[in-house]
Amino acid sequence: MTDERPARAAGLRERKKRRTRDALLRAALLLFISQGYENTTVDEITETVEVSQRTFFRYFANKEEVAFAVQDLVESHFVAALGARPAGEPPLAAMRGAVLAAWDTLDEALSEVVPVDLYMQAYRLIESTPALLAVHLRRSTELEERIARLVAEREGLDLDADPRPRIAVAAFCGVMRVTGRLWGQGEDVSVTAIRRMTEAYLDQIGPALASDWHRPAPVEGG
Template structure:
């Protein structure tokens, strides 16, 4: 069989799949360049021009993908959070809420390292996480994002349990769950030092303490 040739003087239009892959490669290159520069020069000491130059694109191209430095700094962390939220949606409808949240986060840890490493080295992501915690502007943006995700999680649990919007139990559960996740996140960056298997074990151990911590008499 002969290959199909395009008309003389014209090139075949790339498929939408190819275009999307090219866009994803450019986006990932910008994220890697930004996080590497932040690690070397600090968040405040890095400019958008430097990020674009390191990724070998124009400033205009940078702004096609990101609104600014804040968004690119949080890009991988947002990916991690979205990965978890998708895992919640995949849980069987008959699972109790805390069981579903626990299973979703542990399942997401099984695949999230590969997803992170497809964009940046895990060690660079850890350094970026620490930078987010230490940079007031980034920490504020990160916490705003978490608050939005907590609202979405509470709404999803209410939907799963067929509860009215004013039932406080989904929000209370999500608040307790989010507190555990923030604590294990800090341990991961500061103590576990990026060991995903250890993070998974620590997360499971901490989540298993929610019920006893709320119900038990600690002095007994």
């Protein structure tokens, strides 16, 4: 009979490591939100969780990495949703459907790591902290390329020969940046608020590019 104890022990170690990483992540985000990213030290994060600096650096290279750890999960959640869209769906429709589906299932996707409300506050922090926003914009460029490659694969196109996937993704991601910034400046920081704004702004891509701008844009809910 196979001895299952080593496998169980390995599983316990992995769960313990995951709990420690998640505790550091939650502590860091709470400190960033309460006293500011720049004003928070690694020492304060580790003291909150009662672990050593060495433990912190076992999981995160620096404060920047921990600040964007949940954003990594959210972006991967969106990419997975995009990959799951129907094959015949046009690119912009697929991206629109994927981002709305990702917002609808965000709580479930993050529940084992951080509360969704904590992530939304952290996302607002990124949008309002110059040092983090600069990193966010750089990361967004990298994400755009990742999405463009996925769109090209869905459409059976050579990304290096056909500019359309990058153009479509640039339009989509431009809308996402606008909605993220405007949502971050508002009073309602809920998932519902950013989802509603995202949907309304994405629906304006076609009219904005093709219609007569001398006519006023339709007002949401009007």
